[in-house]
Amino acid sequence: MADDGAVITIEGLTKSYGKFRALNGIDMHVERGTVHGFLGPNGAGKSTTIRVLLGLLRADAGTVRLLDADPWHDVVELHRRLAYVPGDVSLWPGMTGGEAIDLLGTLRGGLDDARRADLVERFELDPTKRGRQYSKGNRQKVAIVAALASDAELLILDEPTSGLDPLMEQVFQQVIGEAMSRGATVLLSSHIMSELETLADRMSIIRDGVIVETGTLDDLRARARTTVHATLTTTPSAAELSMLHDVNVDGRRLAATVDSARIGEAMSVLTAHGLTALTVEPPSLESLFLRLYDGENGTGNAP
Numbered sequence: 001m002a003d004d005g006a007v008i009t010i011e012g013l014t015k016s017y018g019k020f021r022a023l024n025g026i027d028m029h030v031e032r033g034t035v036h037g038f039l040g041p042n043g044a045g046k047s048t049t050i051r052v053l054l055g056l057l058r059a060d061a062g063t064v065r066l067l068d069a070d071p072w073h074d075v076v077e078l079h080r081r082l083a084y085v086p087g088d089v090s091l092w093p094g095m096t097g098g099e100a101i102d103l104l105g106t107l108r109g110g111l112d113d114a115r116r117a118d119l120v121e122r123f124e125l126d127p128t129k130r131g132r133q134y135s136k137g138n139r140q141k142v143a144i145v146a147a148l149a150s151d152a153e154l155l156i157l158d159e160p161t162s163g164l165d166p167l168m169e170q171v172f173q174q175v176i177g178e179a180m181s182r183g184a185t186v187l188l189s190s191h192i193m194s195e196l197e198t199l200a201d202r203m204s205i206i207r208d209g210v211i212v213e214t215g216t217l218d219d220l221r222a223r224a225r226t227t228v229h230a231t232l233t234t235t236p237s238a239a240e241l242s243m244l245h246d247v248n249v250d251g252r253r254l255a256a257t258v259d260s261a262r263i264g265e266a267m268s269v270l271t272a273h274g275l276t277a278l279t280v281e282p283p284s285l286e287s288l289f290l291r292l293y294d295g296e297n298g299t300g301n302a303p
Contacts, residue, residue, distance in 0.1 A: 006065075007032050007154055007185040008053065013062035015048055022048045024209040025062065030187055030202075035180065037200030038189040039289060045209040046189050050158050053187075054084060067154060080108055083147035087159030089139040091131030097142045098127030104146035116149035122171050137163035148175050155179065155186045161195065173198055193286040205289065217285060224283035224291060225257035228266065233274025240269050 008030035015023040023045050030036040040046050051057040053066055055075030064071055069078055091100050098120075105111035120127055123141045134142070140163050147155055155176075161169050169192070176186060176199055190196055196203060197217060205213040205220075213220055225245060232252050241247055243265055244256035258266045260283070270278070 005031050007067055008036075008187060009063070009065040010049070011063045013049070013052065013064060014060045015052060015057060016060055022209050023052075023059075026206065026209065026211045028204050028211060028214070030185060032185050033180065033183055034201040035176065035186040035188055035199045037196040037203035038187060038206070039191075039196060039203055039285075040206035044206045046206055047158065048209075049206070050156060050187075050189065053156060055079075081152060082154040082156060083108060083150055083152035084156045085140070085143045085147050085158065085160040087162045088136070089143040091134065091139055091142060093132040094130055096128055096130050097125060097134065097138070100131065100142050101127065101146040101149065104143075105150055108150040108152055111146075111149040112151065116145065119145040119149055119175065122175070123168060135163070137165065137168070140164055141168070144172065144175075148179055151182070153184065155184055155188075157186060158189045159191065160188075161190070161192065169195065193284065193289070197285050203285070213288070220285070220288050221283045222260050224288040225259055226263055226283055227257050227281040227287075228255070228270075229277075229279040229281075230254045230270050230275055231277035232270065233276060236269055236273050243269075 006029045008028065010026060010028040013023050013026045014021065026045070026049065028036075028038075028049075038046055038049070048057065052059050052064055053071055055071040055078065058072050066078055067081055071078055091097070095103070101116065101120075102111065105116075119125075123145060125138060125141045125145060127142075129138075131139070140160065144160055147157075161172050164172065173195065176188075179186070186199075188196065188199060200217065202216055203214065203220065204211050213223070228244075230253070232254060235249060235252070236254075241256070243262045244258050247254070247256040254270070256266075263280075
């Protein structure tokens with residue numbers, strides 16, 4: 001049963017393709033009015049999860065609630081309340097971008113005309129061109145405008161900025177913030193780490209069909225390592241540096257990583273050896289992601 005504050009509740013979700021298990025009992029909760037990042041490499045199970053949420057695939061087991069409804073049985077009702085932007089948008093070849101935006105809007109009860117015009121201008125989209133004339137980036141813009149010009153309660157965005165240039169990515173981040181101020185909830189799957197770091201309130205990281213980390217960025221950083229670069233007067237012994245990882249000493253220069261809980265201890269050791277220069281880099285989402293996938297030999301072939 002869905003939590004009162006949850007727009008998406010997934011509990012024990014499994015899905016297999018023949019003998020291959022794409023999702024292996026995943027749990028995920030997306031709270032109302034938040035941006036929830038969904039991160040993982042190709043083949044980890046992100047797209048399979050999204051297809052279940054959209055009612056395009058039926059789960060083998062587990063509970064899935066979307067806007068307090070069942071995405072498989074209530075798919076028509078739910079698609080009036082949500083907007084979906086895939087990572088590779090296909091448009092009707094003979095229909096103009098503006099016509100496609102309006103058609104998609106009618107499926108969600110209509111569009112806000114002023115917002116539609118504003119988004120078309122900000123994304124520098126020519127709505128008079130036909131679908132066959134658009135580049136990949138402009139096809140993405142059509143889908144983004146159609147989604148954000150509506151009053152959809154839930155936005156499911158799967159690599160939505162694929163093909164957009166950095167300036168348009170900035171516009172996208174701005175308009176997502178505006179959607180949040182209107183009360184929308186966002187599930188955002190993206191490979192752009194900076195996008196997730198900027199927008200996401202919480203994140204779930206999936207690997208081999210299992211959610212391996214979930215929480216706020218601060219929560220995830222607390223479980224990751226900080227990078228330290230120091231210049232010292234004297235060289236510490238190996239025993240003194242036992243709390244550090246990936247240690248590299250080159251003359252008086254030291255580079256290493258340290259668990260967040262042991263930063264103070266590490267600083268005490270380095271200070272005792274004549275610390276003359278120090279750079280501390282907090283763990284980024286990218287470093288956490290790479291740590292989780294370090295040494296893997298593949299993640300299967302989940303769609």
